[in-house]
Amino acid sequence: MESKAPVLINAVPPYGHVIASEKWRNTSLIQHLKGGGVKIIFENELGVSDFHLPNKSCILYISECDIIAGNSYKRKLVRYRNAGSSFQELVLVENTRLSEQYFSAVQKFVLFDLGLTLLPVSGQTEASQLITQIVHGESRENPFKRRSSSRLLDPLVLALVQQVPGVGRVKALALLQHFSSIHQLCNAAPAELESIVGQAAAQQIHSFFHKPTTADN
Template identity: 70%
Template structure:
């Protein structure tokens, strides 16, 4: 009982500088071998998340093998989103030559359907570098700290919005200023979008989400 209570406290607390809480299954992975100057604590009871990081950040890792194996990882993503938590939730996805054909659909599912933040990585080495950046950014200018987390995530959002035909950087920034999330943009009516970016662009944006994303055409 005391051990379970200690685990619950650790899992739900904000980790100290330089530490991560890692699911036991990753103990021998190459991802952990690439971490630099990080104190790793292993735990079996992390729920759906794979890692807990400083600044109340949780991370779920979707590997190339997960993507190619089928859609079972999507159920895990839904559980991850539904888990009640005060943590900032990130999803790292391996975007490789083999998984590239599935990436767009996965990106839409994670970002637009679930409303989670997705960051693509080429593999364990890049993932290790990103995790190290998050951990050692604490105490300096950590781009994932809650007060400044928007900086890197806004950059990802900006890139995604600019994938919409006819939407450049200026219009993308305007949309981000007027709508709090990608989900809000995708759910906006043509009239709401027109008030922000004009009639022509509003129709393009609305069609992009409701034709490409909803019907999958």
């Protein structure tokens, strides 16, 4: 069933429901959610967000087409980060055969430059499965949070940290073992980094993470 009700941008849907941007109405993702017993409230006024979930998290969905089309997705991500939402802001990114070559750059921008939580999905089917788990509370632990906390062990993240000037595999592993989140690593003081990787590498890492962020590079 679909529900139509006036909602606010920061509205939290009731248990068993998802608030979805109107543009998703005829998509396979919505059909899969309905098949999983999720009730949909369509709304035109969600701002940049695509979905609101009952656990006070919101989702921005970056598709394969968004990534391949160029850098416009970066402007959308910056608006999403700057929207001032009280929700936990999540970014679902399609990592497919066509978008795979761009994924490291997307991951760096989302995790390191913007400090948001990124969840790779193979497509709308997997995305609907994740959302359904949250809505129905099928796991006592939020699977978004679980995947978020384990992302530091992701080989892609390890490879990404090694792209920072002055950081090889050994230093990357040391950093990821010391810091509990990407956000902590990005905001670490030079002195804290120095105790792990030495003075020269610490300065390079700090400079790398504090370069100005724009939506157009």
